[in-house]
Amino acid sequence: MKSRSQKKELTWSAKLAALVVKDLRVELRTRYSLNVLIMFALVTLFALGVTFTGQILTFRIHAALIWIMIYFSGLQGLSGGFVKEEEARTAMALRLYAPSSVIFFGKLVFSLLILTILVVFLFPLYYILMNPEIKRFWIMLLVLILGIFGLSATSTITAAMVSKANVKGALFAVLSFPLMLPLLLIAISATSVCLGGGDGQTLWDSLKILIAYPVIVTAVSFLLFDYVWNN
Amino acid sequence: MRNLDIVKIFLGILFCGVIVLSFVTEKPVRGFGDEFRIFYYHVPCAIVSFIAFLVNLIYSVKYLRSRNYLDDMKAASAAEIGIVFGVLATLTGAIFAKITWGTYWNWDIRQTSIVVLLAVYGAYFALRTAVEPEERRSAFSAVYAILAFIAVPTFGIIVPRLYDSLHPKDTLMSGGKIALGGTVAVVFFGSLLAFTLLFFWLFNLRWRTGLLERSRMERSYE
Numbered sequence: 001m002k003s004r005s006q007k008k009e010l011t012w013s014a015k016l017a018a019l020v021v022k023d024l025r026v027e028l029r030t031r032y033s034l035n036v037l038i039m040f041a042l043v044t045l046f047a048l049g050v051t052f053t054g055q056i057l058t059f060r061i062h063a064a065l066i067w068i069m070i071y072f073s074g075l076q077g078l079s080g081g082f083v084k085e086e087e088a089r090t091a092m093a094l095r096l097y098a099p100s101s102v103i104f105f106g107k108l109v110f111s112l113l114i115l116t117i118l119v120v121f122l123f124p125l126y127y128i129l130m131n132p133e134i135k136r137f138w139i140m141l142l143v144l145i146l147g148i149f150g151l152s153a154t155s156t157i158t159a160a161m162v163s164k165a166n167v168k169g170a171l172f173a174v175l176s177f178p179l180m181l182p183l184l185l186i187a188i189s190a191t192s193v194c195l196g197g198g199d200g201q202t203l204w205d206s207l208k209i210l211i212a213y214p215v216i217v218t219a220v221s222f223l224l225f226d227y228v229w230n231n
Numbered sequence: 232m233r234n235l236d237i238v239k240i241f242l243g244i245l246f247c248g249v250i251v252l253s254f255v256t257e258k259p260v261r262g263f264g265d266e267f268r269i270f271y272y273h274v275p276c277a278i279v280s281f282i283a284f285l286v287n288l289i290y291s292v293k294y295l296r297s298r299n300y301l302d303d304m305k306a307a308s309a310a311e312i313g314i315v316f317g318v319l320a321t322l323t324g325a326i327f328a329k330i331t332w333g334t335y336w337n338w339d340i341r342q343t344s345i346v347v348l349l350a351v352y353g354a355y356f357a358l359r360t361a362v363e364p365e366e367r368r369s370a371f372s373a374v375y376a377i378l379a380f381i382a383v384p385t386f387g388i389i390v391p392r393l394y395d396s397l398h399p400k401d402t403l404m405s406g407g408k409i410a411l412g413g414t415v416a417v418v419f420f421g422s423l424l425a426f427t428l429l430f431f432w433l434f435n436l437r438w439r440t441g442l443l444e445r446s447r448m449e450r451s452y453e
Contacts, residue, residue: 157378161371165361175358178351179378182385209385216381224374227295231367 015098019106023081024113032084033077033114041073041122049129059196062132063188069126070119070148071184077114078155079172081107082163091163095229104156104225108218111152111159119144132195139203140194143210147187150214154179157221160228183213242428249422256414266330269323271418275426276320277345281383283313283430284352288380291373301442303369306376307359308437310352312430317349351379 010018027034048065057065085091094103123144126132134140158175162168190206193199253271258264290306293299324342325335336342358375362368 157374161358161362161375164367164371165358166363167361171357171361174354175375178347178354178382181347182382213381213385217378220378220381224295224377227370227374231370 012099012102015102016106016109019094019098019102020109020113023106023110026084027110027114030084033080034117037073037077037114037118038121040076041069041118042125044069044073045122045125045129052130057130057132059132060188060192062130062195063192065130066123066126066191067147067184067188069122070115071151071180073118073122074115074148074151074155075173075176077118078111078152078176079159079162079168080114081110081156082159083168086163100226100229101222103229104222107159108152108156111155112149115148115152119148134195135197136194139207140191143187143190143194143207146207146210146214147183150183150187150210150217151180153214153218153221154183156218157225157228160225164228164231179217183210186210186213238428239432242425242432245421245425245428249418249425252414252418253422256418266327269327271422273320273323273327274419275423276316276323278423279426279430280313280316280320280348282427283309283316283434284348284380284383286434287313287352287376291376294369294373298366300365300369300445301438303373304441304445305434305438306373307356308434308441310355310376312433312437314349314352316426316430317345317352321345321349348383351382355379 026032048069082091085094098106127134155172155176158172158179162172162175165171186206186209190203190210193203193206249271253268258267286309287306290302290309294302294306321342324345328337328339328342329335355372355375359368359372362371
């Protein structure tokens with residue numbers, strides 16, 4: 001008994017890392033989210049490529065297409081983090097193991113990783129197949145990073161809610177759409193400036209919202225997460 | 232209940248006055264024709280739907296603190312009425328758009344944003360039907376209502392300023408001051424007062440009928 005009580009309790013960040021590593025390990029074993037996500041993105045990209053052969057697309061259309069693809073592919077996998085815990089009946093164990101703040105940020109980091117893999121895979125492929133002209137490459141990269149951070153931040157708490165509801169897939173799309181749409185509109189307008197040039201002031205305004213909106217949503221959903229997780 | 236009756240009679244007279252005055256007084260804004268009179272109904276509807284969503288937010292926060300089902304019922308009632316006024320604002324706006332710009336709908340940013348706001352509260356009711364034990368449903372919908380209210384100012388205030396809009400600006404406010412003069416201001420604020428009172432009356436009726444429905448359900452279980 002004595003040796004057990006002397007065992008050191010994990011720190012907050014160590015618990016967070018353990019949760020993310022565990023989720024990644026489960027993901028690599030079962031490919032719960034990633035396979036569907038990437039196949040969905042591939043099918044969409046293929047459909048677009050065939051439809052738009054030989055057409056010249058404006059930079060606004062390119063921007064909209066990129067974000068619509070990321071958004072809809074993301075919707076297929078983003079709720080997985082919580083839904084698979086409920087389906088495998090491991091949610092209760094997780095509740096005992098870690099405080100809710102660890103769960104919240106752990107799942108946020110996990111969906112951020114999933115979306116990063118998606119974008120790393122999707123964006124070069126989009127560039128090769130659709131051949132958009134990119135005028136401001138580094139800012140474009142920043143917009144992508146901020147955009148997927150926003151998508152995972154807004155989806156974390158809705159995914160937690162959906163995992164306890166009767167209908168899961170459709171409800172997740174319905175709940176996240178209004179929260180993600182401000183982000184999506186701003187990301188599209190910022191991306192189209194990065195692709196085709198345009199007013200630098202608009203870009204700067206968009207970047208400010210792209211930073212502020214996810215931070216506000218994260219803060220509010222973190223404060224409210226207890227009511228969802230422990231209910 | 233006596234005082235409430237007086238308010239109801241006052242509301243009836245006020246609405247009659249507003250309806251008559253909105254048609255017989257001078258045109259609200261120079262440069263537009265008589266169609267701009269819809270402004271006396273369109274703007275109050277939009278403001279009242281915003282008030283309704285604010286009431287929804289207040290009762291949602293209250294529910295999470297008190298865990299009293301009555302607060303949840305009031306929050307849901309306010310959201311329902313907010314949707315009704317939001318739809319009215321959208322429709323009156325579309326009629327005005329048809330007359331001045333030629334189409335009912337042209338994806339103006341204001342039109343887009345009100346549709347998204349209605350989608351937010353549509354999702355709120357979708358959530359309410361999908362989550363099962365009552366306590367969990369009430370807690371989840373309160374959480375979602377608070378989150379959704381982040382989208383309300385983003386869509387109502389920030390996004391419309393980033394995009395060009397056909398929506399008339401500076402009729403109500405210009406330079407931080409109210410830009411209406413004389414009779415126009417009287418009719419407008421009379422209309423706003425009438426719509427606000429109407430909202431609180433409807434709200435009161437709605438949560439009371441909700442309470443009756445609930446007690447009937449409970450009796451049928453017994």
